[in-house]
Structure formats: structure tokens, C-alpha cells
Amino acid sequence: MRTAAVQAELQGLQERQTVQALPRPAAARGALHQRFARRLIVRRGLNRRLVSYQANKAQPGLRWLRYKEGFSAQLVREALREADGPVLDPFAGIGTTALVAAGAGRQATAIELMPVGVRTARAIVHAANDVYRADIEAAGAQLLAALHRGGAPETFRFPHVPITQHAFPPAAEDALAAARAFLAGCGDPVLRIILDTACMSVLEEVSYTRKDGQYLRWDSRCARQLRGGMHKGPIPSVAQALERRLAEMAEDAPQLRARCAGATPRLLQGSALRDLALLPDASFGLTVTSPPYANRYDYTRTYALELAWLGYDRAGFGRLRQALLSATVENRAKTEQLDRDYPRPDVLARARAAVGRQAALAEALHELRRRRSELGNPNVIALVENYFLEMALVVAELARVTRPGGRVVMVNDNVQYHGQEVPVDLILADIAEACGLHCEEISVLPRGKGNASQQMARFGRRELRKCVYHWRKPAAHSDR
Numbered sequence: 001m002r003t004a005a006v007q008a009e010l011q012g013l014q015e016r017q018t019v020q021a022l023p024r025p026a027a028a029r030g031a032l033h034q035r036f037a038r039r040l041i042v043r044r045g046l047n048r049r050l051v052s053y054q055a056n057k058a059q060p061g062l063r064w065l066r067y068k069e070g071f072s073a074q075l076v077r078e079a080l081r082e083a084d085g086p087v088l089d090p091f092a093g094i095g096t097t098a099l100v101a102a103g104a105g106r107q108a109t110a111i112e113l114m115p116v117g118v119r120t121a122r123a124i125v126h127a128a129n130d131v132y133r134a135d136i137e138a139a140g141a142q143l144l145a146a147l148h149r150g151g152a153p154e155t156f157r158f159p160h161v162p163i164t165q166h167a168f169p170p171a172a173e174d175a176l177a178a179a180r181a182f183l184a185g186c187g188d189p190v191l192r193i194i195l196d197t198a199c200m201s202v203l204e205e206v207s208y209t210r211k212d213g214q215y216l217r218w219d220s221r222c223a224r225q226l227r228g229g230m231h232k233g234p235i236p237s238v239a240q241a242l243e244r245r246l247a248e249m250a251e252d253a254p255q256l257r258a259r260c261a262g263a264t265p266r267l268l269q270g271s272a273l274r275d276l277a278l279l280p281d282a283s284f285g286l287t288v289t290s291p292p293y294a295n296r297y298d299y300t301r302t303y304a305l306e307l308a309w310l311g312y313d314r315a316g317f318g319r320l321r322q323a324l325l326s327a328t329v330e331n332r333a334k335t336e337q338l339d340r341d342y343p344r345p346d347v348l349a350r351a352r353a354a355v356g357r358q359a360a361l362a363e364a365l366h367e368l369r370r371r372r373s374e375l376g377n378p379n380v381i382a383l384v385e386n387y388f389l390e391m392a393l394v395v396a397e398l399a400r401v402t403r404p405g406g407r408v409v410m411v412n413d414n415v416q417y418h419g420q421e422v423p424v425d426l427i428l429a430d431i432a433e434a435c436g437l438h439c440e441e442i443s444v445l446p447r448g449k450g451n452a453s454q455q456m457a458r459f460g461r462r463e464l465r466k467c468v469y470h471w472r473k474p475a476a477h478s479d480r
């Protein structure tokens with residue numbers, strides 16, 4: 001039963017007003033947990049490797065860029081058994097779902113906003129279809145020779161933005177300029193994409209930075225004023241790192257050709273918060289995806305070097321950060337923009353109604369608002385609110401584009417702020433059911449994620465669930 005305060009908060013979610021009365025702590029979250037308890041199933045075989053990038057380190061193509069936010073090809077292969085028909089991933093990263101699905105002979109569509117992932121996925125598709133090993137070897141040798149010669153004009157220097165300044169040792173700056181000059185003169189567009197991807201993929205390795213959790217960490221040898229930098233060990237030259245990557249790419253090309261020649265997934269660089277609306281009703285049998293988690297992770301910071309390489313300036317970074325699904329404290333609400341521009345107002349209305357009825361979310365938001373003055377960053381309240389409205393829209397679109405009998409498989413983590421658990425898995429399951437999908441199972445990893453050390457000291461240790469959701473669109477004659 002909903003308390004008066006939760007009821008009021010629900011109203012607030014719809015009308016965007018704050019509520020002062022107190023709900024019974026965690027009552028709504030408890031009730032939601034009870035509703036899905038029998039569908040929350042700990043699966044022993046579901047380990048971290050399966051839901052993370054780890055297992056892709058040996059996968060042709062996918063090993064070219066260390067996209068740590070990715071999931072494994074194996075997870076996708078297993079999901080493909082769950083439903084026939086075209087496959088979709090609206091948060092595609094480097095395209096794991098689309099590439100594996102296409103390799104298995106399925107039509108596949110990927111939507112991804114970050115050009116880093118899309119560029120890599122395109123290079124993989126080109127390597128499978130448009131070039132041979134010898135082409136990559138010959139073009140790679142020319143690139144390395146250009147690095148060796150050096151002497152690139154100033155105009156080809158790495159286009160730094162403030163957050164990338166001093167990221168490379170001086171010799172690496174020279175080598176990267178030589179690489180950029182070579183790429184600018186490369187007449188073959190396919191080889192240019194492949195070589196460009198090779199260069200982009202070694203930036204972290206040849207820099208003073210390391211992608212680490214939510215941040216880009218800096219090595220104390222860089223010319224920045226740092227408070228306690230790390231030491232990342234020996235840093236290879238650009239030529240050394242590139243030579244290794246090019247050898248990997250050449251080695252992978254025949255395997256990619258054998259596995260997925262002719263399989264060309266549709267790779268859309270754009271926002272799921274617009275492009276999903278352009279897909280026809282009931283056009284996919286299966287979605288396998290992993291959205292950003294509601295955990296303050298900022299993709300534009302972690303991938304700053306790669307984005308700068310691709311030509312993003314400071315304003316471009318800002319625009320990209322704002323267009324990403326809201327998961328950081330910097331994101332501003334997209335509500336007005338969605339109201340004004342969203343191509344499917346009917347789906348937006350469905351999403352908004354589903355969020356507006358979500359009592360557990362209202363309760364968590366209420367508790368966070370009540371403690372606003374104690375929060376390290378009060379913007380986490382808006383983060384949680386915006387995250388669920390945007391995710392509800394994605395879920396409503398997935399319900400629309402999934403065929404009867406089709407399935408959605410989604411990887412996501414629960415989060416907690418200031419001791420307030422936000423059960424993302426249960427809230428999204430409820431929203432999915434409100435939009436016409438049926439939550440069959442929430443598969444839980446045997447080991448969850450520990451809460452952040454500051455939170456642990458204050459609120460005790462609490463493991464947050466890491467899950468794979470399994471939702472199904474009931475068949476037309478309804479088999480719920």
C-alpha cells in the first residue's frame with residue numbers, strides 16, 4: 001500500500017514538485033522487491049567476465065579497443081538463443097551485440113552516440129568485408145615509416161582540449177602529429193578508417209593517463225600539477241604500441257572475414273533518445289543491450305583522449321555529454337527538449353505515465369530530497385530523476401519495436417546514494433511491465449558490487465545487485 005507521502009511524491013514526479021511529508025522508510029521498495037522476489041534468481045554461471053569486457057580480450061576485432069564498459073561476445077551468443085529475428089542494441093558501445101549477431105547470420109542494428117565506439121565497430125566491419133590482411137600490413141608499414149620520418153607540420157599536432165593537456169610525452173606528441181599527417185593524405189577511405197582506429201586505440205597506452213573507474217587517472221611524470229598521481233609503469237612509444245595493434249588487426253582480418261564476411265550490421269551514430277523512435281513497430285525479435293548505469297560515470301571524461309583525437313573541441317564535449325543518457329551530475333534535464341522534439345509523443349506519454357506511477361522511485365527520491373543538505377552533491381537527485389525518465393522512454397520504445405514473442409536482455413547495475421538504495425532492476429522491471437513487456441527473470445550475479453568506500457564507512461557494507469534482465473513481449477494471443 002502506498003503511503004500518503006509516496007502518493008504525493010508520485011504526483012511530484014508528474015508535476016515536478018517537491019513533497020515535504022515523510023513516507024514509511026523503504027515501504028515502497030520493500031513492496032516492489034516482494035512483487036519480483038521470485039523472479040530475482042542468482043545464477044552461478046553468470047560471472048563478471050560474461051558481463052564485462054574481460055572476455056573479449058581474445059576476440060578478433062573486439063580486442064582492438066579496450067572498451068571497458070562493454071560486455072562479452074559470449075553473453076550475446078547465449079542471448080541469441082533466446083529469440084529469432086532481427087537484433088537491436090540501442091547502447092551499442094563498440095558494437096559487440098551487432099557484430100556477434102551479424103556474424104551469426106542475423107540482421108542487426110546498433111545505435112551508439114559516442115563516435116569512439118562507432119568508429120571501432122566500422123573498422124571491424126571493414127576488416128571483415130573490404131580489405132585483406134596484406135592490405136592492412138602494407139598500409140600499416142607505410143604509417144610506421146611516416147612515424148619514423150617524423151617532421152609533421154604544426155597543423156597536425158594533437159588537437160588538445162583542456163582536460164587532455166600534457167597527456168603525452170613530447171616524443172609521443174611528435175609521433176601522433178606524424179600519424180595525423182599521414183592519415184590526412186591516405187587516399188583509401190577504408191584503410192584510413194582502419195589505420196585511424198589503430199591510432200585512436202593506442203592513445204591511452206602511450207599517454208600519462210589510465211582509465212580507472214569513473215576517472216581518467218594521471219601519472220605523476222606528466223607536466224600537470226597533480227595531487228598524488230599514480231605511476232603506470234613503462235610507457236611504450238607510439239610506434240611500438242601501433243606496431244603491436246596493427247599486427248593484431250592484420251592477424252584478425254582473415255578470421256573476421258571467415259566469421260562475418262557479408263554480414264554488415266546497421267551502425268547508427270546517434271542518440272537512442274531519438275533514433276529508437278525512427279524504427280518501425282514490431283521490427284525486432286531480440287534486443288541485447290547495456291545502458292549507462294546510474295552511477296555518475298562520465299564517458300566523455302574517460303574517453304577524452306579518443307574524442308579529442310576524433311576532433312571534438314570543448315563545446316563538442318559539452319554537447320556530447322548533454323546528449324548522453326543522464327548518468328552524471330552535470331547532465332541537465334532533457335524534459336523540455338523531449339517534449340518539444342520527440343518524434344513519438346505517444347511513446348513519451350506512455351513512458352512518463354509509467355515513471356509517474358513508480359512508487360519505489362518516488363520513495364527513493366523523496367528520501368534523497370529530505371537529506372538534500374547532507375548529500376555530497378545534491379545534483380544526484382536530478383540524476384536519478386532524469387535517468388529514469390530517459391530509461392522509461394527507452395523501455396517504452398523497446399516494448400514498441402519488439403515483436404510479439406520477442407525478447408529484451410539488458411545488463412545493468414543497481415546504485416545507492418547516501419545510503420538510499422535505488423533498485424534499478426526492479427524499477428525498470430515495473431516500468432517494462434507497464435509498457436507491455438513481461439519480466440520473466442532478473443538474473444543476479446552471485447557477487448554484486450560493493451558500495452563506494454565513503455558510503456561504506458557511513459552506512460555499512462551493502463552489496464548492490466549486478467543483473468541481467470530478461471523481458472518478453474507476450475505473443476499476440478498472450479501467453480503471460
Ligand SMILES: C[S@@+](CC[C@H](N)C(=O)[O-])C[C@H]1O[C@@H](n2cnc3c(N)ncnc32)[C@H](O)[C@@H]1O
Nearest residue numbers: 070071091092093094096113114271272324325
Ligand atoms: C555500458 S555501455 C555499452 C557497451 C556495449 N554493450 C559494448 O559491448 O560495447 C553504454 C553505452 O551507451 C552509450 N550511450 C550513452 N547515452 C547514449 C544515448 N543517448 N544514445 C546512444 N548511446 C548512448 C555510451 O556511449 C556507451 O557506449
